[in-house]
Amino acid sequence: MIGAVEFIGERLLPGNLGHGAVILSLMASLLAAISYFRSEQSSLIEDKSSWLKLGRWAFIAHVVAVVTIFLSLFYIIYNHLNEYHYAWSHSSKALPVYYIISSFWEGQEGSFLLWMVWHALLGLVLMGSARKWEAPVMSVVSLTQFMLSSMLLGVYILEYKVGSSPFILLREAMQAPIFQQADYLKYIADGNGLNPLLQNPWMVIHPPVVFLGFATTVVPFAFVVAALWRRDYQTWVAPTVPWTLFSAMVLGTGIIMGGMWAYESLTFGGYWAWDPVENASLVPWLIIIAAVHTLLIFKKTGRAMISSMLLLLFTFVLILYATFLTRSGILGNSSVHSFTDLGMSGQLLVFLLMFLFLGLSLFLWRRKELPKVGSEEHILSREFWMFIGTLILVMSAFQVFLTTSTPVFNKITGSNIAPPADVISHYNRWQLPIVILILITFTYSQFMKFKSTPTKTFWLDLMWPVGISLLVSGFFIWYFELTNWQFNTLLVAAIFGVIGNGQLLIRKLSKLSKAGAAFAHVGFAMMMWGVLISSAKKEVVSINQSGMSYGENFDDKGNHENVLLWKQEPLMMNGYRLTYLGDSTSAPNTFYQVRYEKLNEKKEVVDQFVLAPFAQINPKMGLISSPDTRHFLGSDLYTHVTQIPDPAAKAERKSWKDPVPFDIKAERTDTLMVGQQLMIYEGLSTRLPADMKAKAEGAEVAVMARFRIRSLDNQDRILQPVFAIRGGAVLSFESEDEAAGIRIKINSLNPDKGTLNIAISEKIPESRDYLIMKAMVFPWINMLWAGTVVLIIGFSISVMHRYHDAKREEARGEA
């Protein structure tokens, strides 16, 4: 064959459309960035407005292009066009619709696209709301869109691969002999499907929220750049505050959602593991929270302009750094997440350095002009302690940043530093005192006024919350038998946070629009309270008490946190009687039903429920286990399967003893002993149950024997094997009972002697099913979730309040 193969059945239109839209979005965003830049730079009014118009149209064209990319890719995935690599590798026909949505952002290209879509929408909002800041702000946003669009390009420029296209065809992405055939598509049955760990409702909603959090950080960044560019150091703050609050809220919500996903579907037993991927988004969140506070200091006192600008610039740069860490494959051995490198780490690095340089150089250029307040704050002023609080937040972020960055450090210097062997205690050493300081600082500083506070009233006001907190925490320490002094200090601080800010919250209930900070602080303190109790008193309750030998030389200091449950054999665990009832499969998951019966002292069942942790036996990843959790008001009981008998070995293993034949008289009842059980033959019958009748349809002879098995527990079970002859051929249907472990088959009938020959098999006990599971109790975890809700309410109130504030200020400015 000469020339290219004509492939049959490929639907190239959506891919070409999508790829074309990528190029359009790239060009349009560049045009928008330049036009907005020219509009800001030109001094003539006409020039300004005509460039502005061009910028707007270019950005709208860009938005249309981005939406087209999104829809094309969605069409490809939704319709399982497996000629496209993206659809083939991330989706499959077995996925329900909502998981098809998750498969959209499973791949890197899809997640960049999601980010771009958010930026595009934010750009439209800014276009309508930024007013006099539109040109410089949109110029920056358009520039980020140019960088993001280039991530989807997938072309080679001077031997460098720029971007990675989601519209690449399967035959272009992979080399296989099958692609020599014109009709190769006929042989591609289905896509690879979504990673089973991501098949969880949280994974539908968590990535869009996180990426909205990522995307919104560009807005305050753009405002800072705009302010420096225009040398207007006053009016940029009002519109920036609500954006910063909104961004902090969304990013925080996204991070917590990730924790909930981990808690609900992963098996490490918790909601936070200090994994580099989690840390990467925590660092910018801490910095943006610090920025929220310095911005408020500036609004009230005119101080902290420089730190506000720097914090907002770094927030966005750290978001880019987070993307670089998680998308470049550099985390390699240090993260449980595995992200593949698409060869874009260089491009991401350029993106990162470009915006770092842009922000910092502009800042350094203008640093002498920036407004400063010469005098020092009063020591009993709210702004002083708010500022101290932001410094503590920065320290917290710095510590997380440093440890998370060791792989980057290794890469640069060629060293081989590994993460701390005990990650949790490493982070706790710093973050525990830090969070104590933050809780205390943000509470008592709320009792101060801006500028200065009368000393006497301050201490008097503070007396009550301090006293009550000490009492309440004393009760908790006694009740939960807490002994660790660091944890106890944190408990006091968290309760102080709830009570102190709660008091202020009650005072502010009449002016709800100003209660945002009080709500947010109460919420955060509640979260820390919940985190403390649920992690300090987290208990593995599935401790193995069977007293097995642990092999020679094995230093027995590990916790034996997994228990073995035989099917149908109850086991006592932590006041519960556990019974593994059996499993049921609803593809692709197998659910393992474990019954929990809460017993009182008289061994009576007072509460009963079934937990069904499930697992997917995935041909590519092995056993993927997911927990099931029983939620009580005061605690959660969390359980997951750690091991099941190897299904392959189970299939091979002999589970029944060889059948033993017996002759019995057809007309008489008879009794046999099988193992420890009594087997009573009760007679033959020609009246077959409906299902058997169907099986033996058209048979000349069809009889059913009836056996009663009486086990040691005096439970009767009936077995009814059927024997039939159809067209001279023998049909024999055996009957078995799993619990009794007996299987009976009729071999033959002998009408001359009036006997029937049966074969009895017994089950080999060791072949019974079992599972190995782990169970944990998380007390007071609901406090964490409740605190999250209160925190988000607080943020929402503040966003609204500051938004109206900005509107008012704008109106004043125009008047």
Next chain:
Amino acid sequence: MKRTHLILIALIAIAVAVILSTAGDSSSYENFQVALENPDEEYHVVGKLVRQNEMQYDPVKDPNYFAFYLEDNNQKVMKVVHSGTKPQDFERSEQVVIIGKAGNNQFEAQKILTKCPSKYVENEVKVKPVSGE
């Protein structure tokens, strides 16, 4: 001295302490030889599962004991014991990272991380059997 300066000095001191503690807490990727010479230190050891030697895991006997042999990057083979279940799909792992201490001529791993050649990225096109259409 102004209060701002005091705060600045405190800040620098804390930052230095953070850096030192990060350096102090960090473990390092080492081989078995180093781990054996320093039995009290915790190390990350990267290696490959030795498939000829049998893994020891019998959940019916004890679900919390798992032992296997690992060959480090210097081709030294050592027995590794772990108090827990056998990680799923362990046989297929390409690379194993164990975290723990050496002692008694064996390595006690607190954590086992397995890296499969590609956790979920498929590099082969599976072809469905041709049906007789």
